[in-house]
Amino acid sequence: MLNLLLSTMSRSTLRKFTCTNNLLYIDSFQWPKESNLKYLTIDHCTRKDLCTILRHLLHLQTMVLRHFNLDIHTEYEYLSTTYPQLTSLTMQQLFFSMDKIESFLYLTPSLVHLRLEGCADDAICNGSRWETLIRTKLLSLNQFEFSFRSQNYRVVKMNATQFRTPFWLNEKHWPIYCIYDYPKEEILLCSTPDILTELEYNFVGPVVISKTIQNVSVSTNVVRKL
Template sequence: MCRIVRPENVISLILSNDDETPGQIELFLTLFDTRQFIRLRSLTVFAIEDDSLNRILNHAIHNSLISLSIERSHSSNHPSTTLNILSSAMSRPTLRRFKCTIDWLLSDSFIWPRESSIKHLTIDRCTYKEFCTILRHLSQLRTIVLCSFNLDIHNEYEYLSTSYPQLTSLSMGQLFLSMDKIESFLCLTPSLVHLRLEGSADDAIFNGSRWEKLIRTKLPSLNRFDFCFRSQNRRVIELSAIQFRAPFWFNEKHWPVNCVYDDIMEEVLLCSTPDFITRLEYNFNGPVIISTTIQNICNEQSSEYFFRRIVELELSQYVLDSLHSSTSKLVDFSQVMKLRILLSDRQKYISKTQEQLSKLLKETNHIRSLEIFFEHDFIVDSLLIENICSLVPHHVKHLDIEAKTLTGIYLILERLQHLSSVTFRRLPLSVLSLTEWHTLLSDVTHRYNQDSLHIWLDKSPM
């Protein structure tokens, strides 16, 4: 591969040290001279060490980078060298898109560039004050995505009268806000054309009339509103959801609103078009009823999946045991690429869950990554590992699992040779001290941090 690739012709580069490819970046740096990538326009790095990041950025920022993405660095502090290089990169006139899921931009040591052409920014989290700081320094910013945004609804915050009209698109995930705080916060961004909100809040957030008033008075340019809110107060939600049938929502804005609820779990989900949702923690136990502003339908009578684009799906053992034909129509499992399972009861796993899991894995025929986690009192032995290995399909390329013995680890590596990477969690010190352990790791790329071991099994030549 190294002989085929001509670095001077490469315009996009993605490097990763994450769980599926530990050590990839260090291997890449031994094979290529980063100074030769003179036409690089897009750079994305995952889980990178500070030294490697500095080495790559020192050369990359002198190219005409348009997009830069840095995710999940192993750094636990704010190294001044990295912060300086990052500030220099943000000042480059060609840079338009910047993603940084590390809180380097929020460090007191970070020096904001005097000028920046960045129009699209994605960060992991920030406070209200930090949000204002970002918009104050990035005058050309048009889109911001906050993976997590949390204001304590029990405390009062002083909202300044400043507004930032440059912003036209705002996305916020993992919300926990009161409607009062949302109304005050959105006064900062009067020019929004697109708004996306996901999370939970007080009951007032489900008030359609209040949202209508907010949008008419504070967000007059808004033409796309994507939202998904969870609650367990079904009675309040059902009464409030009626207000979303007003002409403003359906006739004027053409925004259908959907209410999904489960009688057994008392789980309620209110959302706009579900197609924007790609990650889902599946808490429904069924039967599930879907109510929309267009019509009322029972999920059993619908031939269409409600969630059609779920890429990452999380299921508890309780929910997995209860999956049946009607609830399975809620999600198109064939689209899932990453599946996370939490097992809590070994006896039920043997008697029921393993059969349900086998059926589900056959439906998720595009799954690439499988994560299986256990409650602390769940007994994980070789018999269980052997059983799980028999269920893992060949299209799964990454497995993330707890293994407490060297025998269990050998079983997985021997039985699942189609895997290209595996992560072992909660490894006891007694296993790590064995001589066989070092023999096992001698010919594979691996990374150990805390109590987890990440192994890259792909031995194809580069």
């Protein structure tokens, strides 16, 4: 199996690859000396694993991480190296701690596209903190898609005002939506209502939505506008 994987990864014509096992991360795997891979999707990954991948795949531009674990015990070992080859990153189905995601994104300064999906702590709904991170560490970012779920309605609603600054509305033109599902007692902070359809998010009852840009249309079959 390892030989087959190595042979596949070594193909000069290989540009896109999906890995559904953890063979890339075992110590006995011998990475190819040269790879032209540009697009990689993986099912499970830790921060250490991701750094290993980026260290060996120097032409990799796009990554999709379906299950990503930011918690590692030797995190400090990976803070000094950055990976400028990566320009697009999607991270799905994880719990987002702002401290950890902030630390991780320092490693990928060339991102043009970033998509995050999952549950979140209170700090990740802080628009001012995101603005600082993007201005100082993600200077090339022009497409930011996210969907953060939380049960702390008060904190999310209070922080939603921080996404109404000139940075979000005028400079980046990124409308932010705050959607509350009453029966689930769950609030969703997302960058566009379209992400709800893509995520197949199932509302179980009436919902209320507020948005930072009032002239952006919202699909009435998904939400009821506040």
